[in-house]
Amino acid sequence: MTLERRRNILKYLRENLWVNLAIIGLALLSVGLLVYELSADLLIEQVAFIHTxxxxxxxxxxxxxxxxxxxxxxxxxxxxxxxxxxxASIPITGGIYRSFRVLRLLRLIRVVRIIARIRRVAVVADKIADNSSKYIYIASITATVILAGAVSFFSVEFGPNPNVANFFDAVWWAVVTATTVGYGDIFPITWEGRLIGMVLMFFGIGLVGTTAGLVGNHFLNRRP
Amino acid sequence: MTLERRRNILKYLRENLWVNLAIIGLALLSVGLLVYELSADLLIEQVAFIHTxxxxxxxxxxxxxxxxxxxxxxxxxxxxxxxxxxxASIPITGGIYRSFRVLRLLRLIRVVRIIARIRRVAVVADKIADNSSKYIYIASITATVILAGAVSFFSVEFGPNPNVANFFDAVWWAVVTATTVGYGDIFPITWEGRLIGMVLMFFGIGLVGTTAGLVGNHFLNRRP
Amino acid sequence: MTLERRRNILKYLRENLWVNLAIIGLALLSVGLLVYELSADLLIEQVAFIHTxxxxxxxxxxxxxxxxxxxxxxxxxxxxxxxxxxxASIPITGGIYRSFRVLRLLRLIRVVRIIARIRRVAVVADKIADNSSKYIYIASITATVILAGAVSFFSVEFGPNPNVANFFDAVWWAVVTATTVGYGDIFPITWEGRLIGMVLMFFGIGLVGTTAGLVGNHFLNRRP
Amino acid sequence: MTLERRRNILKYLRENLWVNLAIIGLALLSVGLLVYELSADLLIEQVAFIHTxxxxxxxxxxxxxxxxxxxxxxxxxxxxxxxxxxxASIPITGGIYRSFRVLRLLRLIRVVRIIARIRRVAVVADKIADNSSKYIYIASITATVILAGAVSFFSVEFGPNPNVANFFDAVWWAVVTATTVGYGDIFPITWEGRLIGMVLMFFGIGLVGTTAGLVGNHFLNRRP
Structure with a gap:
């Protein structure tokens, strides 16, 4: 293949709307599968199906x-x-899980894998942002970070934490944390959950700063 | 009617102070009626009167x-x-409520209707802001959003949530949330309440950002 | 007296350091007296002395x-x-208190009086700020608002609120609220306390905005 | 020694990477020793060893x-x-502790000593920041302040506060406070702890302001 052709195909793979939507769809499906596997009492065959x-x-x-x-x-x-x-593409199946028996670490690996997948949503948003508004870009990044935070929090806190009963609890916690509201109705009790919380909190400070910067810039460019 | 005349009447309807005050008054009356109907134990005739x-x-x-x-x-x-x-003008009466029996959805429709009415307060504020200070504008928008948040929160949380005893509790919650203070003395427990909370939180981040932008701009324009 | 002389004496009264320090000292003494009267079990003679x-x-x-x-x-x-x-100079004595017997309203009047006195601290800070740094000015205003918030909160919440055991609890609450941290270990339970809280929260948003504006301005003026 | 030589040696002591790393290492070792001594049940010989x-x-x-x-x-x-x-170099040994018997004050002195040591981390960061990015500088300052807050909080609250079970609890509290999230799962109950909390809260407001200023500046410099 010539360099020219390779470049064209790569560009197609990276910029085509349907390829990007498919990748985003697969990332969200990963989230759904992980959440479903963790929160439902599943038969061994159902687990096998999800792992496949x-x-x-x-x-x-x-x-x-x-x-x-x-x-x-x-x-x-x-x-x-x-x-x-x-x-995002580490192929760990159910069989390997059982043989290793280091379940907590493996759960962490799965979360890393899913976060790496969710990251693709932000990458796509980054590309769209070149052509469109900064506001859409910041909204996409925020949504991605909150989703990644919620799924990580859910993976480590569902079970140990009695206040986390379903995935929406984790999403609620992630929003309450990233906006620095912090009611305290749900808070992490494992140290992994707290680390995830710290990342979300500092992201929240950055979000307030970015919003302030954008609005300030808006006022500066409009008024003179 | 000539185009000229129509334009003049429309302008009068939209810019006349008394028409605008009447619309705002009706919007606030809606809030009062909804709050009163939800929080008081009413006779069937009283409910009928409110619906009329x-x-x-x-x-x-x-x-x-x-x-x-x-x-x-x-x-x-x-x-x-x-x-x-x-x-804001969907005419749903008590009779229709009973026949449908999908009470939760109907409650949501009523909230949407009332928020649409409260929105008029912001529209009027927007017009006044053209002639006056940015600060009055931001204050009006903030008051409108907090009122809309409080009335929505009250509609969905009063009853299920034991911490919400009256409408002022809902206003207190809305202010605590929109300023990102988040004590945690009152927090939503229904998923509708949490969605309302998320909207208020992100509005709160925007409010901090706008205040920062205005103040930053103020310092920039004054000092040189 | 000639206009010139009157102007000079007024200038002396308003700008002399010792006069200003005396006024600030009297304002702080008011706070101390109110706090002491409310929190200690006093004999009737001691109350009379404080009122004098x-x-x-x-x-x-x-x-x-x-x-x-x-x-x-x-x-x-x-x-x-x-x-x-x-x-700040309404002379209400203990005797009048007893004859009126509208204690809650009178308590509010006393708080208003003390806030009006504390206000003088900010007025003095405003004058000093003309000659010195913006940072000192903002710090003085912040300290004044937090002190005013704490003393108001203490007056209305000490007694009804079991979590407010002494004046330092009220100061702690005021700082936690004005910085929008909001732990929820202490929160108002009376509606007057909540109104004070709302004022402090919006002041807190302004404080963050002002800090952001100052820092932003600092970066803008330094870098080019 | 000539002035020139003295200046060169001093410059070496202050700017050499390994000297700075050694000082930072000793500062962090101090934190570790204090935390270990406070949280573990130690024999008298172990305490003596730590003091040496x-x-x-x-x-x-x-x-x-x-x-x-x-x-x-x-x-x-x-x-x-x-x-x-x-x-940072006050040499207080265990023996002196026992003879004085004013344990709470001495504990405070030790905390001040350790904060003075941690301060060196910020000093080194300040020097690095002259050559590198503002972001690294702000991150170092933030990390230093949070570490200093956590170690102070741990020293005064571990023991009296049942919610502080280990040093990581104190770090978690410091981050939750400095980001103004404030869940309320851990909060100070001693007045020293509350003072430390107030410092962290105002630092948090400054951190949000600085981030907003940096981001605003970034947008201003990039866009034109």
């Missing part, structure tokens, strides 16, 4: 990463910019 | 919307800008 | 206001700018 | 301060800028 689905998603992410790496002009730069996509 | 009053208010809003639509130069643009006024 | 002291302070404030009014060039403008000083 | 270690650290800080004072061109200016380093 997750394996397929991982394969698609691996394929996407591999294709990008093959097609890119500089593999080193591509790897540097897209290594989270490799994390 | 509400029907009259809805008719006035419908009339106002209809007159505006008839008098406007472009009906399409008018509809696009003022469709919430149509929501 | 407070009467003397009120007289000094009245004298200061009267002298300013007499010496000013335009009495109308002076009254417009300094009417809170008149509030 | 702390004495050695104090000696090194004293030596560093003394060397700097000796080598500096103007001893007066050096003292003015570095007096917290002298606080």
């Amino acid at each position: 689905l997750d394996l397929i998603i991982a394969m698609i992410f691996l394929l996407d990463f591999g294709a990008g790496l093959y097609l890119s002009e500089s593999r080193k730069i591509y790897f540097k910019q897209n290594w989270p996509d490799l994390l | 009053l509400d029907l009259i208010i809805a008719m006035i809003f419908l009339l106002d919307f209809g007159a505006g639509l008839y008098l406007s130069e472009s009906r399409k643009i008018y509809f696009k800008q003022n469709w919430p006024d149509l929501l | 002291l407070d009467l003397i302070i009120a007289m000094i404030f009245l004298l200061d206001f009267g002298a300013g009014l007499y010496l000013s060039e335009s009495r109308k403008i002076y009254f417009k700018q300094n009417w809170p000083d008149l509030l | 270690l702390d004495l050695i650290i104090a000696m090194i800080f004293l030596l560093d301060f003394g060397a700097g004072l000796y080598l500096s061109e103007s001893r007066k200016i050096y003292f003015k800028q570095n007096w917290p380093d002298l606080l």
Whole structure:
């Protein structure tokens, strides 16, 4: 393949709306599967089915990463910019879980994998933002960070924390934390949950700062 | 009627102080009626009386919307800008409530209707702001959003939530949330209440940002 | 007296460091007396002594206001700018309290009187700020507002609220509220306390905004 | 020694990476020793060992301060800028503790000493910031303030406060407070703890303001 052709295909893969929507859809499906597996009492066959689905998603992410790496002009730069996509495609199935028996660590790996997948939503938003408004961009990043925070929080706190009864509780907690409201009706009790909380809190400060910066800029550009 | 005359009547309807005050008064009366109906143990005749009053208010809003639509130069643009006024005038009476028996959804419709009415307060504030200070404008918007948040919160949380005993509790909660203080003495327990809370929280971040922007701008313009 | 002389004496009264320090000292003494009277179980003679002291302070404030009014060039403008000083000098003694028996309202009047006195601290800070840094000015205003919030909160919540055991609890609450942290260990339970809380919260948003504006301005002026 | 030589040695002591890393390491070791001594049930010999270690650290800080004072061109200016380093090297051993028996005050002295040591981390960050990004500088200051807040809070609240079970609880509290989230799961109950909390809260407001200023500046410089 000529360099020109490779560049065109890569551009298509990265900028085509349907490819991006499919990737976002798969990322959200991952979230749904993890939440469903953690919160419902499932039969062993159902777990196996979910793990197979997750394996397929991982394969698609691996394929996407591999294709990008093959097609890119500089593999080193591509790897540097897209290594989270490799994390997103670690193919861990139910069988491996049982043999290792280090469940807590594996749960963490799964969360990292899903966050790496959710990250793609922000990457797509970044591209759209070049052509459109800053406000859409900030809204997408905020939604992505809150979703990532909620799914991580849910994975580590559902079970140990009696105040977290379903995934919407985790979303509510993530919003209450990232906006620095902090009612205290739900708060992390595991140290992993607290680390996730700290990240969300500092993101929240950044969000207030960015909003203030945007609004300030808006006033400066409009008035003179 | 000539175009000129229609334009003049419409301008009068939209800019006359007494018409605007009447509309704001009716909007606040709606809030009062809803709060009173929800929090007091009423006889069937009293409920009927309130619903009749509400029907009259809805008719006035419908009339106002209809007159505006008839008098406007472009009906399409008018509809696009003022469709919430149509929501504000849905005439649902007590009789219809009972026949449908989908009470929760209907309660939501009533809240939407009342928020659409409260919105008029912000629209009037927007007009006044053209001639006067930005600070009055922001204060009006803030008051409107907090009132809308409080009345929505009261409608969905009064009853299920033991911490919400009267409408002032809901106002207190709305202020504590929109300023991102978040004591946690009152917090939503229904998912509708949480959605309302999320909207108020993000509005609160915007409020801090706007205040920061205004103050920053003030320092920039004054000092040089 | 010639206009020139009157102006000079007024200037001396308003700008002399020792006069200002004495006024601030009297304002803080008022706070101390109110807090002490409310929180300690006092004998009837001790209450009488405190009321006498407070009467003397009120007289000094009245004298200061009267002298300013007499010496000013335009009495109308002076009254417009300094009417809170008149509030600060309402001479209500213990005897009057008992005869009226509308204790809650009277408590509110006393709080208003003390806030009007504390206001003088901010007025002095405003004058100092003309000659010195903006940061000192903002710090003084913040300290004044928090002190005023704490003393008002203490007056209405000490007694009804079991979480407010001493004046330092009220100061702690005022800081936690004005910084929008809002732990929820102490929160108002009376409606007067909630109104005070709302004022402090909105002041807190303004404080964050002002800090952001100052820092933003600082970066803008320094970097180019 | 010539002035030139003294200046060179001082510059080496202050700017050499390894010297700075050693000082930061000793500061963090101090934190660790204090936390360990307070939270573990130790034998009398172990306490003695920790105190000896702390004495050695104090000696090194004293030596560093003394060397700097000796080598500096103007001893007066050096003292003015570095007096917290002298606080950091007060050599209080276990024996002195027991003879005085004013344990609470001594605990406070130790905290002041450790905060003075942690301060060196910020000083080093300040130097690095001259050559590198503002963001690294703000992050270092934030980390230093939160660490200092956590260790102070831990020293005064561990024991009296049943919600503070280990040092990580104190770090969590410090982050929740400095970001103005304020869940209320952990809050100070001693007045020293509350004072520490107030400092952290106002630092938090400054942090939001600084972030807003930086972001606002970023938007201003980028867009034109």
